[in-house]
Amino acid sequence: AQSVTQPDIHITVSEGASLELRCNYSYGATPYLFWYVQSPGQGLQLLLKYFSGDTLVQGIKGFEAEFKRSQSSFNLRKPSVHWSDAAEYFCAVAPRSNDYKLSFGAGTTVTVRA
Amino acid sequence: EPEVTQTPSHQVTQMGQEVILRCVPISNHLYFYWYRQILGQKVEFLVSFYNNEISEKSEIFDDQFSVERPDGSNFTLKIRSTKLEDSAMYFCASSGGGSVADTQYFGPGTRLTVL
Numbered sequence: 001a002q003s004v005t006q007p008d009i010h011i012t013v014s015e016g017a018s019l020e021l022r023c024n025y026s027y028g029a030t031p032y033l034f035w036y037v038q039s040p041g042q043g044l045q046l047l048l049k050y051f052s053g054d055t056l057v058q059g060i061k062g063f064e065a066e067f068k069r070s071q072s073s074f075n076l077r078k079p080s081v082h083w084s085d086a087a088e089y090f091c092a093v094a095p096r097s098n099d100y101k102l103s104f105g106a107g108t109t110v111t112v113r114a
Numbered sequence: 115e116p117e118v119t120q121t122p123s124h125q126v127t128q129m130g131q132e133v134i135l136r137c138v139p140i141s142n143h144l145y146f147y148w149y150r151q152i153l154g155q156k157v158e159f160l161v162s163f164y165n166n167e168i169s170e171k172s173e174i175f176d177d178q179f180s181v182e183r184p185d186g187s188n189f190t191l192k193i194r195s196t197k198l199e200d201s202a203m204y205f206c207a208s209s210g211g212g213s214v215a216d217t218q219y220f221g222p223g224t225r226l227t228v229l
Contacts, residue, residue: 032215043118044157044205044220051215090157100145100170100212101159 002027004093006105013081014113021076021108023091031093033074034102035065039087047089050074061085086112116140118221120206126227127196135191135224137206146189147207147218148181150174157205163189164212196228 004025013019025031032051036044048059055067065076074091091105119138127133139146148160162169163181180192189208193200203225207218 036220041222043120043222044207046217046219049217092157100147100162101172102149102157102218103159104149104157106156 002093002095002103004091004103004105006089006091006108008108009106010109010111012111012113015083016080019076019078019081019085019110021089021091021110023074023076023105025072025074025091025093027072027093027095029096030067030069031095033065033067034092034094035059035063035074035076036090036092036104037061037087038090038107039084044090047076081110081112083112083114086110116219118206118208118219120204120221120224122224123222124225124227126229129198129228130195133193133196133226135193135204135206135226137189137191137208137221138187139189139206139208140210140219141187143208143210143219145169145209145212145216146181146183147209148191149205149207149220150202151205151223152199152202160191160204169212193226196226198228201226201228 034049035047038044047063048057050057050067088107088109090107092102121136146163151157161171161175178194203223205223206221209216209218
């Protein structure tokens with residue numbers, strides 16, 4: 001069955017520390033891959049996306065993600081978190097077809113402590 | 115920066131009542147979507163809409179649901195007779211193009227509580 005999994009429900013990280021959020025997918029072929037962030041009271045904002053090419057993708061707000069085909073993973077990283085990075089992060093996939101819908105993971109809530 | 119807006123931010127209704135959730139997509143976008151997230155569960159696709167008709171819908175989007183673009187700016191989701199299990203956060207999204215390569219921009223959501 002097709003699925004996207006975010007194994008970590010909640011992560012707490014100190015300000016200035018590095019952050020890595022995990023995402024694994026299970027699809028017949030490599031889907032399109034996305035990371036969205038939702039800050040309190042805000043909509044889902046696209047951080048970055050991977051379609052093809054370089055497996056290390058740069059996004060907004062200093063985030064990057066690495067696609068690893070062998071591990072069916074698309075983990076999100078940030079070298080040094082800021083208090084404003086406290087939010088919920090969603091990994092999403094879409095099949096490689098003319099298909100509009102995104103399938104989301106359950107989300108990871110990030111808490112940043114001073 | 116243009117953004118998708120949704121009203122109301124929170125709607126409380128009694129079971130069996132009709133609700134209409136409203137969205138104003140980004141003005142030059144042509145493709146519109148509704149997703150929902152039941153508390154503690156994943157964000158789920160409900161429906162996509164283009165050129166005044168539904169492009170695709172999920173199993174969740176049964177006869178109790180309908181969507182409409184009543185004018186040039188609004189995009190609405192109607193639930194005819196709400197059930198307890200319809201309680202969720204409902205997100206509207208829009209995109210300029212219709213392929214998955216086109217970024218979907220999401221609104222802040224409407225939290226629907228059915229009592």
